[in-house]
Amino acid sequence: MNKSSETHLREANISPSYTRVMIYDYLKINHNHPNVDEIYKALCKKLHTLSKTTVYNVLKLFLEKDIARKVTISSSEDKYELTCEDHSHFKCKVCNKLYDIPLVKTEYSTATLKGFKVNNEEVLLTGICVNCNK
């Protein structure tokens, strides 16, 4: 069990059960925006009694406590990642892989958004990735 992951969970007011730490660590190590099924299948190897419901429960808790978020890219499956330093995403339309890329800066006139309070900016680039672009 990872000490620092336990600490992160505690800081978010989540009691660090074994399962929760496992899921947290999985997200921490795997930056490939896994969906529920991928997390479930990967952790089943170590946690033989794990159920998908628990994965859903834990991820829901992580979202509520703001230590993880859904990455909603044009597809009907929910993907997840830990809330961390800002970055943007690139989605390859050939292989459908989703890449983390350095933060894309944005520029817009605040005048057109008068009265609107902006808390968050997300940028998604789509195109062809380096592997498919050959």
Added chain:
Amino acid sequence: MNKSSETHLREANISPSYTRVMIYDYLKINHNHPNVDEIYKALCKKLHTLSKTTVYNVLKLFLEKDIARKVTISSSEDKYELTCEDHSHFKCKVCNKLYDIPLVKTEYSTATLKGFKVNNEEVLLTGICVNCNK
């Protein structure tokens, strides 16, 4: 039936059936990114025999022919809009309404995306809209 909508469909190699024109017009008039159910319910009033399957079929065709696209914002329902001049989106986290806003410019270093071909950029701002921000 709208003459110019018929033309748009023909230009996209879609034979302009009555139902297709109706759905196209609905998307053309309603810029509120409707989901399938909203389109279905709205058009049922005029097309009493309409089925959801047909709405799905037509939207799928529109996506294939690139005259419409899914707007995938963190929620599990698919929303649709016509492919048109570029704009960005603002999502209010209080009322969940999705606004069209003027195009947000982006800035990123092409060096970090060496080998990647970028075809499209999408920006989503989230926050509190003018109506909820009172």
Added chain:
DNA sequence: GTCCTTGCAAAGCGTTTGCACAGAA
């Protein structure tokens, strides 16, 4: 006749809910 459009019904699949059981406090 064939092809295209539409739509009912069923299946599929990801997700949520209800409930129960075991362990911790």
Added chain:
DNA sequence: TTCTGTGCAAACGCTTTGCAAGGAC
């Protein structure tokens, strides 16, 4: 005891699929 974490099973909701009927050509 109560509260918490987990997980089976069922329900749920959106979407897709299979297939058939009717119309266009």
